[in-house]
């Protein structure tokens with residue numbers, strides 16, 4: 001199903017032989033895998049050429065196998081391995097490269113096409129989507145709009161158009177295979193990194209990881225021992241489960257034997273339930289629990305998930321630097337702290353990266369991979385690839401307070417609380433339910449740390465203003481009453497019990513609001529649904545535009561993915577940035593200008609320069625915004 005031969009003494013020529021169009025049957029995939037193994041392990045081979053017999057590169061999946069179950073090696077890991085290989089691979093495309101065949105060509109480091117060749121992703125015409133990397137690699141190669149057009153129409157393109165788009169490196173009238181062999185010989189000395197379309201850098205393989213966390217209670221109970229005896233908290237447990245269920249050995253670190261036993265039982269229970277649901281056996285043998293940091297000395301990677309406190313995290317990383325091997329990667333699970341400040345206390349800042357999991361970590365799909373300015377490409381690639389292995393939707397983001405998701409949340413929540421201050425407490429769901437679920441004390445602690453509230457701050461001097469801008473102290477007042485949300489059974493709403501989920505309006509909150517408004521002479525007025533939506537969502541999107549300008553997210557689609565998978569943004573709205581584009585950027589700008597004029601002390605309502613620029617350029621569609629953004633984070 002594939003012929004393997006050595007030509008020109010050093011080029012492995014792999015010819016697919018599955019007539020009539022060399023489709024990727026299970027036997028062909030198997031033969032490609034075997035041939036690639038030979039080529040990569042044979043020291044005589046310096047380069048590889050893949051071509052198809054009888055003037056056809058590859059017609060994609062073998063439609064004759066569609067009726068039966070999938071057999072043989074899966075295509076995606078095979079393609080990834082070709083791309084990641086250390087010897088240049090050249091695709092010699094004659095006839096057709098369609099569907100999976102085109103995806104095979106995309107993982108080759110170079111593509112030579114005969115002038116009569118045709119390429120395309122016709123999956124959509126079969127009612128499916130390209131699922132072997134085409135939807136990721138093609139946009140990276142030729143940009144989102146050109147790729148989307150090809151993916152959504154399924155159109156075949158000529159070799160000339162492929163050359164113009166940047167899909168192929170050369171078009172030839174001669175035998176494409178012979179041209180490709182010569183090309184491969186010249187490619188031997190050239191670096192491969194930039195030729196890998198999906199990954200600018202090869203990730204490390206992670207076989208073992210440690211997960212460590214410190215619960216809040218431990219923070220207060222064992223202050224002297226911080227960093228020396230961490231313990232596994234809620235996030236740590238979820239992360240440990242995610243790792244073990246994909247076959248990675250996990251050392252979970254606990255602070256003391258009693259907690260060790262509780263943690264062990266909880267993780268084992270979670271893994272067993274998960275395995276039962278999936279009809280597989282639980283991988284309990286991969287788990288080890290310890291109270292000794294010394295046990296981490298040989299792990300490939302550590303995911304620190306200690307309590308969200310910078311001083312504590314720094315101490316943990318200092319300890320880890322002493323214990324772990326110099327090559328061990330350090331990941332911090334923080335929801336907004338400075339990843340670079342943590343990297344700075346280690347002996348290996350280039351090996352430090354943020355992995356922001358969302359709670360519960362074994363359930364929530366989203367993972368923000370936070371790239372610090374000193375994180376190496378390999379470190380980022382490894383975190384992205386590990387996230388993929390864990391089944392996460394991963395988005396690489398830059399390092400700033402709150403990263404993307406939580407940074408955008410601030411203006412959104414601010415607007416909701418200002419609306420609460422001004423008018424009707426009318427949200428049946430939304431910000432307040434979400435805050436109750438997340439825990440109101442989380443934001444309260446952040447505000448205290450940033451000097452917005454707390455015993456050092458005089459709330460009346462001046463009232464309802466902090467750091468020169470409008471400030472609503474109602475959330476602080478709720479927290480001061482010990483109402484931290486669902487976990488305490490009381491928050492913005494009341495619940496039937498601690499940890500309960502059945503939210504009911506609480507008359508005490510209504511009284512608190514009325515007292516507050518009368519103290520400050522606020523006349524409540526009805527606020528239209530339209531104003532609520534516009535102020536909250538346009539402020540959210542406005543911060544998204546700022547994030548794009550700052551190079552913290554590479555593209556608006558990334559922001560939308562974060563909001564869809566991490567923050568429950570309604571799927572049918574497409575995410576905050578897509579929603580803004582659907583509403584119309586001109587309207588978003590006009591409304592933000594209107595609200596900023598009415599609330600000049602709320603800087604988040606001031607339209608961002610990027611939004612203004614896009615409107616001035618005629619409000620291009622989302623996929624074109626990138627062309628108008630100057631700052632791009634080097635890693636994203």
Ligand SMILES: CC/C=C/CC(=O)SCCNC(=O)CCNC(=O)[C@H](O)C(C)(C)COP(=O)(O)OP(=O)(O)OC[C@H]1O[C@@H](n2cnc3c(N)ncnc32)[C@H](O)[C@@H]1OP(=O)(O)O
Pocket residue numbers: 020021023024059060061062063064075096098099100101122123126130131132
């Ligand atoms: C594994 C990862 C999954 C990826 C998804 C996919 O790859 S989906 C499949 C994507 N590929 C296609 O949709 C290609 C469909 N085929 C065509 O468009 C055309 O057949 C062609 C390749 C452009 C050739 O067209 P032409 O007009 O020259 O010839 P025919 O249409 O008459 O086809 C000739 C014979 O080839 C058989 N054939 C075509 N494609 C496949 C295929 N993918 N698998 C198996 N066999 C294929 C076709 O059935 C004809 O056979 P006959 O025995 O002569 O009838």
